[in-house]
Amino acid sequence: MDLQPQLLVIFGSSGDLMRRKLAPALLRLAEQGLLPERFAVLGFARTEMDDDSFKAMLEDALKVDRKSDAWGWLCERIFYCRGGYGDPESMRLLKERVSELDEKFRLDGNRLFYLATPPEVFDDLVIGLRESGLNKSNGWVRIVVEKPFGNDLESAQNLNRLLWTAFDESSIYRIDHYLGKETVQNLLVLRFGNTIFEPLWNYRFVDHVQITVAESDGVGTRGRYYDAAGALRDMVPNHIFQLLTLVAMEPPISLEADAVRDEKLRVLKSIKPFEPEEVDENVVRGQYGAGEIDGHPVPAYRDEPYVNPNSTTETFVAMRLFVHNWRWEGVPFYLRTGKRLPRRVTEIQIQFRPVPYLLFPPETTGQLKPNLLTLRIQPDEGIILRVETKVIGMGMQVRSTPLDFYYSQLGTKIPDAYERLLLDAMRGDQTLFMRADEVEAAWRIVTPILHRWQTTPAPKFPNYNAGTWGPNEADELLRRDKREWLTS
Ligand code: NDP
Numbered sequence: 420m421d422l423q424p425q426l427l428v429i430f431g432s433s434g435d436l437m438r439r440k441l442a443p444a445l446l447r448l449a450e451q452g453l454l455p456e457r458f459a460v461l462g463f464a465r466t467e468m469d470d471d472s473f474k475a476m477l478e479d480a481l482k483v484d485r486k487s488d489a490w491g492w493l494c495e496r497i498f499y500c501r502g503g504y505g506d507p508e509s510m511r512l513l514k515e516r517v518s519e520l521d522e523k524f525r526l527d528g529n530r531l532f533y534l535a536t537p538p539e540v541f542d543d544l545v546i547g548l549r550e551s552g553l554n555k556s557n558g559w560v561r562i563v564v565e566k567p568f569g570n571d572l573e574s575a576q577n578l579n580r581l582l583w584t585a586f587d588e589s590s591i592y593r594i595d596h597y598l599g600k601e602t603v604q605n606l607l608v609l610r611f612g613n614t615i616f617e618p619l620w621n622y623r624f625v626d627h628v629q630i631t632v633a634e635s636d637g638v639g640t641r642g643r644y645y646d647a648a649g650a651l652r653d654m655v656p657n658h659i660f661q662l663l664t665l666v667a668m669e670p671p672i673s674l675e676a677d678a679v680r681d682e683k684l685r686v687l688k689s690i691k692p693f694e695p696e697e698v699d700e701n702v703v704r705g706q707y708g709a710g711e712i713d714g715h716p717v718p719a720y721r722d723e724p725y726v727n728p729n730s731t732t733e734t735f736v737a738m739r740l741f742v743h744n745w746r747w748e749g750v751p752f753y754l755r756t757g758k759r760l761p762r763r764v765t766e767i768q769i770q771f772r773p774v775p776y777l778l779f780p781p782e783t784t785g786q787l788k789p790n791l792l793t794l795r796i797q798p799d800e801g802i803i804l805r806v807e808t809k810v811i812g813m814g815m816q817v818r819s820t821p822l823d824f825y826y827s828q829l830g831t832k833i834p835d836a837y838e839r840l841l842l843d844a845m846r847g848d849q850t851l852f853m854r855a856d857e858v859e860a861a862w863r864i865v866t867p868i869l870h871r872w873q874t875t876p877a878p879k880f881p882n883y884n885a886g887t888w889g890p891n892e893a894d895e896l897l898r899r900d901k902r903e904w905l906t907s
C-alpha cells in the first residue's frame with residue numbers, strides 16, 4: 420500500500436530511541452523504497468543543534484555516509500527544530516516550521532507526531548500540541564506514544580483522558596514494540612492459519628502455558644527510570660500481557676485493528692485481579708545480587724549507576740494467573756521476566772497434557788514426556804514441537820524428538836520491530852498498537868500487585884545471584900503445582 424505524503428515530527432529526537440531504533444528504521448524503510456516521495460522528518464528537542472548537526476548526529480549513529488542512495492534521499496528530507504517541550508513560544512516556532520515543510524514538500528497537511536521523550540514530558544507535549552493547534556490540520560494528524568503508558572491504573576487513565584482532549588482514539592498509536600516483532604505477529608498465523616493447533620488450544624488438551632522473557636543484561640544506564648519502575652511495570656502490563664493475549668484470545672472476526680483488539684481485551688477482562696493475600700501466593704519478586712554471566716563478574720543491582728544503594732525495586736517477577744473463560748478455565752499461565760538471568764531468551768511454551776493411558780511398559784520406554792510447543796520469540800526465532808518417537812532398534816524405547824523450524828533457515832533478515840510499527844503508524848493501521856481500554860485493563864490486573872507490595876515489606880533483597888534463574892520462590896511457585904520452568 421502506497422503511503423500518503425506526510426511529515427513525521429519526532430519529539431526527543433536527540434535521544435537514545437531516535438539513534439538506536441527510529442533512525443535505523445527510517446533508513447531501512449528508505450532502502451526498501453517504502454517511504455513516500457513527498458515526505459519529511461522534523462526532529463524536535465532541547466539540545467542545541469541545527470539541521471546539519473542533527474543529520475551529522477544521525478549519520479554517526481547509523482554509521483552511513485551521505486553517498487549511500489537511501490541515506491542521501493532521506494537526508495534531503497531531515498530537519499531539526501530546537502525548543503522546550505512545554506513552552507508556548509517553542510510550539511509556535513514548531514508550527515511555523517511544520518507549515519513551511521508542509522508547503523515545501525507538498526505534504527497535504529498530514530502529520531505524524533512521535534513522543535520519543537521520557538514520560539515526564541508527555542503531558543506538556545500533548546497540551547502544547549493542543550494549545551498551539553498543531554493537532555488540527557487540513558490533512559490527518561496522528562500521535563505515537565511510547566511506553567511507559569502510565570505507572571498504574573490511575574495515571575494511565577489520566578494520560579488517556581488528556582490525549583482525548585487533543586486527539587481521537589483512532590489517531591492515537593500506543594507503542595508496544597513486542598507487537599512489532601515478526602515472531603509475535605507469527606503467533607496469529609500459527610494459530611489461525613493452521614487447522615491442527617486450534618482444536619487442541621484449550622483446557623482439554625493444554626496442561627499449562629509458560630511465558631518467559633529473560634534478559635542477561637542488567638539495567639545499564641537506565642537505572643534512574645528502572646529504579647522507579649521495576650520489572651513488573653516495565654514488562655508485565657505491556658510486553659508480557661501482549662504475548663499472553665495473543666496466545667489466549669479467541670479467533671477475531673477479521674484482522675481489522677478493532678476486531679483483534681476486542682479479542683485481546685476480552686482475555687484481559689477474563690483475568691481476575693488478585694486480592695491482597697492472593698498476591699503473596701501467586702506473585703514472586705526478586706532483585707539480583709552480584710554474580711557471573713558468561714564467566715564475567717557482574718555487579719549487584721544496588722551497585723548499578725543511578726540506583727539507590729538500598730533499593731527495594733524488583734528486577735525479577737514471576738506469577739501464576741488464570742484466564743477465566745470456557746477455553747482456559749483451570750489452565751495456569753506462568754509468567755516470568757527478569758534482568759541478569761543466565762541468558763537472553765523470550766519464549767512461550769504450551770505444555771500439552773500427558774497421554775491418558777501409558778501403553779508402553781515404563782521399564783522399556785522410560786518416562787514418556789507430554790508434547791510441548793515452544794514459540795521462540797528471540798533469539799534463534801522459531802517454532803519447536805516436541806513429539807515422542809521410537810528409538811530405532813528391536814525394542815520399544817521412546818525418546819523426545821524436536822520438530823523444528825527456525826527463521827534463520829529462510830536466510831531472510833528479520834526486520835526490527837520499529838520498522839514495522841513506524842510503517843503501520845504512517846499508513847494508519849492500528850492493529851499492532853494498544854487501545855486505551857486494553858492498557859487500562861492491563862493496569863487493572865497489575866495495580867493490586869503494586870499496592871500489595873507497597874504495603875508489605877519487600878523480601879530480603881538481593882534474593883538471587885546474577886546469572887541464575889531468579890529466586891527459589893519462583894521455582895517453588897511451580898513446584899507447588901508439581902511443575903517446573905521449562906526454558907529450552
Ligand atoms: P532519552 O532519555 O534518551 O530521552 C530522549 C530525549 O528526551 C533526550 O535526548 C532529551 O532531549 C529528552 N529528555 C530526556 N529526559 C528528559 C526530561 N526529564 N525532561 C525533558 N526532556 C527530556 O530516552 P529514550 O530515547 O531512551 O526513550 C524515549 C522514550 O522511548 C521513553 O519513553 C522510553 O521509555 C521509550 N523507549 C525507549 C527504548 C530505547 O531503546 N531507548 C525502548 C522502548 C521504549 P533534549 O534534552 O535534547 O530535549
Ligand code: BG6
Pocket residue numbers: 566634653765
Ligand atoms: C523495554 C524495557 O520496553 O523492553 C527494557 O523497558 C527491556 O527494560 C526491553 O530490556 C526488552 O526489549 P527486547 O526487544 O530487547 O526484548
